[in-house]
Every structure is written in structure tokens, then in C-alpha cells.
Amino acid sequence: MTIKHSEEYRDAELSRRLVEKIRQTSRRPIRLMEVCGTHTVSIFRSGIRSVLPQTIALLSGPGCPVCVTDQAEIDAFVALARQPGVTVATFGDLMRVPGSASSLQREKAEGRDVRIVYSTVDALAIAQKDPGRQVVFLGVGFETTAPTVAAAVAAAAGLKLANFSVISAHKLVPPALEALMAIEAVRVDGFILPGHVSVIIGLDAYRPFFERHRLPCVVAGFEPTDILQAVDMLVGQIEADRPALENAYPRAVSADGNAKARKVLAEVFEPADACWRGIGRIPASGLRIRAAYAAFDAERRFGLTLPEAKPPKGCACGEILTGKKTPPECALFRKVCTPLDPVGPCMVSSEGTCAAYYKYSDA
Amino acid sequence: MCLAIPSKITKIDNQMAVIDVDGVRREASLLLLEDARVGDYVIVHAGFAISKIDEASALETLALLKEAAALMDARIDREEEPDA
Ligand code: SF4
Numbered sequence: 001m002t003i004k005h006s007e008e009y010r011d012a013e014l015s016r017r018l019v020e021k022i023r024q025t026s027r028r029p030i031r032l033m034e035v036c037g038t039h040t041v042s043i044f045r046s047g048i049r050s051v052l053p054q055t056i057a058l059l060s061g062p063g064c065p066v067c068v069t070d071q072a073e074i075d076a077f078v079a080l081a082r083q084p085g086v087t088v089a090t091f092g093d094l095m096r097v098p099g100s101a102s103s104l105q106r107e108k109a110e111g112r113d114v115r116i117v118y119s120t121v122d123a124l125a126i127a128q129k130d131p132g133r134q135v136v137f138l139g140v141g142f143e144t145t146a147p148t149v150a151a152a153v154a155a156a157a158g159l160k161l162a163n164f165s166v167i168s169a170h171k172l173v174p175p176a177l178e179a180l181m182a183i184e185a186v187r188v189d190g191f192i193l194p195g196h197v198s199v200i201i202g203l204d205a206y207r208p209f210f211e212r213h214r215l216p217c218v219v220a221g222f223e224p225t226d227i228l229q230a231v232d233m234l235v236g237q238i239e240a241d242r243p244a245l246e247n248a249y250p251r252a253v254s255a256d257g258n259a260k261a262r263k264v265l266a267e268v269f270e271p272a273d274a275c276w277r278g279i280g281r282i283p284a285s286g287l288r289i290r291a292a293y294a295a296f297d298a299e300r301r302f303g304l305t306l307p308e309a310k311p312p313k314g315c316a317c318g319e320i321l322t323g324k325k326t327p328p329e330c331a332l333f334r335k336v337c338t339p340l341d342p343v344g345p346c347m348v349s350s351e352g353t354c355a356a357y358y359k360y361s362d363a
Numbered sequence: 364m365c366l367a368i369p370s371k372i373t374k375i376d377n378q379m380a381v382i383d384v385d386g387v388r389r390e391a392s393l394l395l396l397e398d399a400r401v402g403d404y405v406i407v408h409a410g411f412a413i414s415k416i417d418e419a420s421a422l423e424t425l426a427l428l429k430e431a432a433a434l435m436d437a438r439i440d441r442e443e444e445p446d447a
Contacts, residue, residue, distance in 0.1 A: 005369040005404050005416050006385075008425055021431060091409070119410020121392055141409075148411045151394045199406060199414040225428055232431070251421035252406055252414045261395040261413060 005251065009223030018228040019051050026055045026235045031187055033180075033323055035173060036194030037064035037351025038222055044360035046224040048231075056231065059323035060356070062176055062276060063194060065141040066093045066349040067321060070275040071309035073169045074099040074345075076299075077138055078107055080167070083302060087113040087130070089123035090138040097345045100309050120152035127156070127164040136298045139168045144196045146170040146287055147261035150268035153289065153296045165298040168287050171274055173197050174209050175285035181213055183279070185324050190216035190234040192227070195249045200265075202257025203247050210245040221249040268293050277311065277345065278318025315344035320353050327357040334358065369404040369416050380405075380412060 034040060040060045043049060049058055062068045078099045081088045088104065095105040095116065108114040113133070117123050120137055127135035139149040149166055156164040173194060180186050193206060198219045210217050216237040220230035230248040237244055247253055267290075274286025289297040298304065311318065315337070316330035327333045327346070337343040339355055346352035370382035370391070378393045382405065391407045393399050396415065405412040 005421055008421075014428055018428070018431065119392070121410050144408050144413065147395050147413070148392075148409045151392070151411065155394075196406065196408060196413065229424075229428060229431075248424075251417050251424060258395065258414060260397050264395065 006223065009221065009225040011225065015046075015224050015228055018225060018232055022056070022228065022232050022235055023053045025232070025239055026053050027239060029055045029057075030189040030235070030238055031057045031059055031323070032190045032192060032231065032234055033059045033061040033188045034192040034194075034220075034227075035061040035063040035177065036192075036197065037067070037349065038196070039063065039192060039194065039220065039227065040353055040356050041351055042222050042224070043227060044356045046227070048224065048227060049361075052231065056235070059188065059326075060320070060353040061180065061188075061191075061323055062279065062321040063142075063173075064321075064346070064349050064351040064353070065145065065171065066097060067317060067345045067352050068171055068176075068276045068278070069094075069097070069140050069169055069345065070277050070306075071100060071311050072275065072306040073140075073167075074103075075101075075309050076167070076304050076306050077104060078102050080136055080298065080302060080304065081107040081112045081114050083134075085132075085134055086302075087115060087126060087133045087135045088138065089115050089117045089126060089135055091118075091140065092116040093349045093351075094138060094140060096342060096348045098312060098343065098348075120148050124152050124155060124159075124161070124164060127161055128159070131163055134163050134165070134301075136302075137164075137166045139166045139170055142171055142173055142194070142197050143200045143265075144194075146269065147200060147258075147265045150264045153268045153293055154264055156296055157293060162295075165296045165301050166289065167298045167304070168269065168289055169274075170269070170287040171276065172271070172285050172287070173201075174205055175282050176276065176279070177206075177209050178212075179276070179279055179282040179285065180322060181215075183322055186322050188215070188323065189238060190218070192230050192234070193217055193219040195219060195221045195226075195252065198247075198249070198253045198257070200258050200261050202255055203245065203253060204255050205257065206245055210243075214243045216243045217245045219247045219249050219253050221252065276321075278321040312343050315346075317344040317346045317354070320346055327354040330354070370407050370412075372399060372401050372403050372405060372412075375399065375401055382407060382412070 269287035319325035374381040
């Protein structure tokens, strides 16, 4: 039998039966939070919300990297693009996020050199091709993306590239889970943990969090049956009063993660405090470039400071990222804020909760 | 940014792999992966292969899912039995 590791998990019949099983087991009203933008999109696209029983509410957490990027960081990206001789290389998702006064897209339209890349490998190639320009990669993302940025920095060091640097605005998932638990208004009965962050950090990385809170946690893959299986496991744990840290994605996630990726990550970065949109400063929830690689740190190279910046007026992204509100509860949703003319990052990113609601639900 | 669909490695050349995603060819760096081989299914994120799919675990998960589904069928059948 050859398996392709995708279609098998989209079997409608299998999904139907899993839903049926969940319907039969689920008694208590519960709130489950998915902490990954790719899960949010997959849940909407497959219509999982509408087939689950009334007892189960699915909330989207702070799992979209662009959405949790602080306003001050967006402003710093824009400031960087305005520096003469600088080429900014970024993933496409960031382009349209409005900063306090401008966006990268607007800067590009006004003639600044902002380029969308698919990978840090492309950013390195731009730097190698054009030694006369300072190429800065905007490092935004979680533990899944950070190793790809670390690998680029290590490669740049090996090549002794003098015109490549990185802004590290990366965020780490376990400290964010911890911070969520400390917010009083946030009520979560179980977490659907991000599959591809877990590929890197491994299941055991959540163990301290789990032991402290004894809250049901299941790592999930991204196909419909993967997510349904995780929901089924969470419901099972909750109904039996037996919280556990479980892995519903063992084909990709191991106990200790990807050792090689973790090694390069630790070689280039060290944990640092970081500001999250909607949550604020969380201790040791970000990554900064280690002193040994200071030459590749754009913040140091360009003397960037992050001024205080306020999120867009009326935008409820902060409450949405912490599960306190859903997009239809934002006064601007659909009326003023649309994917074509977004007010906040949650409407910009394809992984943003507001964008997913806009696209897939009538509410 | 994540390609949720695993891709098959069709060629490896100096830490770069050619991958096939549902018939579309792309390149992925192997800098973050230990011992990748041609024929492996990998998860690719932002141009880097970050994990191999473990075939044995995949088969086990599928078997478990089917087992859960079969149990369900048994239960549904029982419920549908007319009362004697
Ligand atoms: S709908 Fe727009 S304004 Fe409202 S929270 Fe979402 S992104 Fe912000």
C-alpha cells in the first residue's frame, strides 16, 4: 500500500464517524482553543465548527505570527524600509499589515525596496547578488520559522556576508500559553497544540506547562480527521476528568522534536522578553540574536529603537487573539474592516481569525 | 507559510532537495533535517524540510482512526436494533 500522507486524513466517511463519536461522548459545555493559524484555516475550510455538537466551542488563540506581531515592530519594519541603501526581504503576509502611519506595501509603492521572499534562502541569495545593498530579513514567526532564520544567519556567518542581517521578532508558543492562563477573562478547557511548532520543539516541551495547570492538551495535525481526532481525545480527557498531554500527530511529532533544528536555533538565538499584540510583554517569549552573531542583528546594525505604538483604533485583534471576542463582535468587522481594506493584522494574514471568519462564515 | 501537505523528495543535490507536492515541483533546503533520502515524505515550511513523516506511525494512526470508526458502527448498529 502506498500512502500519500494527506488524502487518507480527508476521508469524509471517517470524519463523519469521528463526529458521531464526539457527539456521543461530549456532555459538558467546553471551550477548546487552537493555537495555530493553520489549524484555524483548516477548521473553517473543512466546516468542522458546524458539525461539532453545541457543547463544544472552538476558539482561535494567538497562533497567527503576523497577527501577534506588535504594532511597534511593524513600525520598526517600516522605518527600516525607509533607510537609504536598505532592501527589506519579508514573507508576503506582512506586506499589508498597517503600522501606525504606513505599511510595507505602501513603502514599496512609494519606491522603497521591499521584496517578498518565499524562504530565507531567497533573502540570502538577494544579498549575495547585490553586495552594494544592505539586505534585512524580517524574522516573524514561531518555533517553526525561527530555525529557518537561524540557518540563514549561520550560513551568512559562514559566507562572511557583510550585507545581510535579520530583525528577530520571533515568538515562542509555550510562554504564550502560560501568559494566556494568567489572563483572568480567558477561559479555556483544553488546547489543540500546533503541529508544526511541535515538530521542532517536541511534545515534551509542553510538559512543564501541562504539569503546572493539568489542562487537557493534544498536539494535532492539519487534515480534518487529524483535528477531529484531537477534539475527540480532548473530549475524552475532559469527560473522564483525566487531563493529559497527548500526541495526535505522531507521524511528524516526536517527544523531543527536531534535534538538528533546535541546535541551530540555540546556536544563533537566545530567549528574550517579547511584546505580543493583545497580550503585552511576556517574559522569555521571544528570541534575540546571540552576541556571537551580533554582526547579523539588524536592530544593532541600524540602531533601531521600538517606540511605543498603539494598535489601530477600534480594532479588537487583542481580544480576538486571547479568545475573549470573536470577529463578529468587533464593531468594524465587515463594515469598515475587510480583507481588501484591513484595519488590523487579524484581517490581513490568511491565517488570521478575522480573515477566516470573513471568508468562511456568514456571521 | 506552512505547507500542510507532506512532499516527496525526488532528488537531492548538496543539501537542496527537489520535492513533489501533488505534482508540483519545488525546492527545499535540507539544512534542518538529519539524513533525508530520496523517496522520503517531508513537511516543508518556508522553503525548509523540517520533518520526515514516519511511515509506521502514520499507518498506526490510520489503523486507530479506522478502529474508532468501526466501534462507532457497532454502536450505531446496536442503537438501530428494534426493541424486542
Ligand atoms: S475585524 Fe478588523 S478591526 Fe476588527 S478585530 Fe479584526 S482585524 Fe481588527
